[in-house]
Amino acid sequence: MRTTMKMLTVLRATAGGGVAWWLEGGIDPSTVVAVYQPLGASSLAESYLDLSGNGHHITLGVAPTFDSAVGWTFNGTSQYLLTDIVPPNNQTWSMVVRYSIASLSGFRCVAGCSWAAGNLGFQLSFNGTTERRYYNGGLRSVAGSGVGAHVMSFRQTQGYFDGVAEGAAIPTAAGTNTYPIAIGALNNQGNRSGYFPGIVQAVAVYKG
């Protein structure tokens, strides 16, 4: 007799099936702009690779702490990563992130960019533990904490938290975006703000 202690092997890019997680639900691959998954990556350098095959590899920023079993841990004061993805301000794009954070205070951004002052941008953010903020053009703020381990996204004008749609449609905002998405902070008109003091495990950006 023997006992099998199961520690099952899991492929980095799949979630138990044969389809990469960012293509779940029959996503048209041409919809995918970029995918980053530090969780399970073999090294910090490998974690910067765009898994979509579109070549949007991360090249700039202040490196976070990397652990394959955890993801990117940002210090909340100086660390961030910069992509070369410049989303248009037309509310047709979408973004999803998986993150963990133990506490939140003030404005903090998991990933995103903004092109002018005010409540606008392309970003997933928080205001302390009282607001979850979805920006795709304008801002849709939803009351609630983002503390813990969660998956957060917006699809065009709709915000989602752990797979549940929340809040009314994100409003529009004026302006043209020329700034790429940062991860671990907001790329605020070329400067960084809202540094995220937590863990980012995966990010994906879609056209539509």
Place this chain on the structure above:
Amino acid sequence: VKGVTGEQMVSIMTALQRLSGRTSSNIFVNILPADVAARRATLIDIIWSGNGYPSTGVDSIESDVTDPLSSSASNLLRVDKLTINMDDNDGNFVMSCTPRIWYPAVEDANGKLVVLHYGHNGAAPSPDENWNADTSYIATINALIEAGYTVIGVQMSGGTATHNTYPDPTATLHYMKFLLEPVVRVINEYASGFDALYMVGKSGGGWTTVLMAAIDTRIKRSIEVAGTYPLTTPETSRDWEQLLPGIQTKLVAGTSPRLLDYQDFYMMALDGGRRQLQLHNVNDSCCFDLAGYEAGYDYAPALTTLAGSYGGTWTQVWDDTHSDHIISALGRSLMLEFFSAV
């Protein structure tokens, strides 16, 4: 370029949640350690329709009855029959359950009580007296008695006749209470007379063990055998209660709240230094086998790591020594080791 639909976004987010490889994230568990007590209260409120957790013991005890399982433990002292009558929360009788308690000889008794639940048995109209004569059930009772444990054997209320046939919950009555209340009430009756209370269950009894350990902190150690997976893991053999009616669990789109899934129940069974063992059979002839587990996400490593933050220990073990839906000889050995470990 096609856009991302709402359904596709939910699928992506669900898949992202299932990604393994983490050791420090609690992504699989919807509740945080600090929320366990409040969620336990919510769960009790749902199942008992706001009438509070049952505080009464059994309705009657008939001492020294014939052993319905003809167990053969050499040190068996006697068997008592316990009758538990349950109502619809308005005082109207609905059904009864008649567990048994097996006492070891006084000189062998270790002062510890084990609730042993072997799941759906028997058939209407008197299901509780159609005891499952499964040899592994009898062997499990024998093993416990011979190790000095006092054992309460509970069968699933309603027997096999109620597989998937209970009504949907209403504002005043949730039929899940009839599956859990017999365990609550035998615990109310007997737990205070023992040094420790443990529970082990197979199949529907495994499900009952998971729910009861999450709800009742008097259960210090619990073993679920082939009784549950998280609902995100594919499994076709789920009974009515398995789907947790009225307790929304799945990650869903829209406005429905996400509440509890089985991984939450596993972690809710740990506060105060409690321990839980999930013992599944690799080639189980019924359900919850390894193939099913591998079709879902690999939750065990993450939960084992997370258990400490919930105050206890959680372990998953796979038994590949047989192809049945039972607690095997190996399972019984692991059970005794788990219960006796310091």
